[in-house]
Amino acid sequence: MDKRYEIINENYKRILFDIEDTCIKIGRNPKDITFLAATKTVKPEYINHAISLGVKAIGENRVQELCEKYNNINTNNCDVQFIGNLQTNKIKSLVGKVSTIQSICTISQIEELSKRLKRENAKIKVLIEVNIGSEYSKGGVNPNHLWEFIHEASEYKEIQIDGIMAIPPICENKIDVNEHFSQMHKYFIDIKTKKKDNVFMNTLSMGMSDDYKEAVACGSTMVRIGSGLFGDRIYS
Numbered sequence: 277m278d279k280r281y282e283i284i285n286e287n288y289k290r291i292l293f294d295i296e297d298t299c300i301k302i303g304r305n306p307k308d309i310t311f312l313a314a315t316k317t318v319k320p321e322y323i324n325h326a327i328s329l330g331v332k333a334i335g336e337n338r339v340q341e342l343c344e345k346y347n348n349i350n351t352n353n354c355d356v357q358f359i360g361n362l363q364t365n366k367i368k369s370l371v372g373k374v375s376t377i378q379s380i381c382t383i384s385q386i387e388e389l390s391k392r393l394k395r396e397n398a399k400i401k402v403l404i405e406v407n408i409g410s411e412y413s414k415g416g417v418n419p420n421h422l423w424e425f426i427h428e429a430s431e432y433k434e435i436q437i438d439g440i441m442a443i444p445p446i447c448e449n450k451i452d453v454n455e456h457f458s459q460m461h462k463y464f465i466d467i468k469t470k471k472k473d474n475v476f477m478n479t480l481s482m483g484m485s486d487d488y489k490e491a492v493a494c495g496s497t498m499v500r501i502g503s504g505l506f507g508d509r510i511y512s
């Protein structure tokens with residue numbers, strides 16, 4: 277038997293345990309955390325195995341890869357989301373396939389998405405990606421302009437702003453990463469408190485294989501885990 281299935285079984289159990297354990301320690305309900313499997317480079321048979329174990333959401337990074345794999349993924353009980361950098365001209369391919377785009381950070385993406393959704397009479401939720409470390413090399417809205425951006429984005433009624441997401445900078449130690457996560461949680465609460473039309477703040481997407489426990493402790497409602505579940509990525 278393919279050993280990778282067993283590895284996925286064990287990893288899945290361990291991650292669920294860790295999430296529950298962290299929640300219990302800080303008095304959160306584990307049901308409030310969505311475990312999204314980040315599936316870039318992962319073959320459909322392994323993705324389907326993870327779904328059969330109970331994974332309820334998956335996230336792909338590249339439009340082309342998503343389209344190639346889409347028909348072979350068992351999406352009946354699983355929510356498909358987009359989590360990667362997104363070129364405006366690829367947005368049309370996502371309509372009808374994904375429930376949520378997690379990585380929106382420009383108004384031109386929102387304009388294009390709105391146009392497509394109107395044409396197809398479809399709905400897609402979006403998360404606004406925040407460049408929490410203000411890194412030059414990374415996408416995401418600069419934290420200083422986050423509210424201004426959300427204010428402008430909320431004018432597009434075809435989309436629903438469901439939350440925010442971040443990929444913090446690589447940190448030498450856990451204290452620094454916790455600071456980024458706590459800052460994200462603060463933005464999340466601040467925006468939610470403003471109760472703006474069309475802005476919901478149901479989802480705070482942060483935490484990956486190396487730091488999901490810290491993220492949950494800081495208030496994350498969705499962790500995105502790839503290698504920690506499927507094993508090291510094999511780029512072909």
Ligand SMILES: *Cc1c(COP(=O)(O)O)cnc(C)c1O
Nearest residue numbers: 314359484485500501502503504
């Ligand atoms: C790849 C990826 C992940 C998962 O990363 P791992 O370190 O493998 O858990 C999460 N979020 C995004 C946006 C990714 O691209």
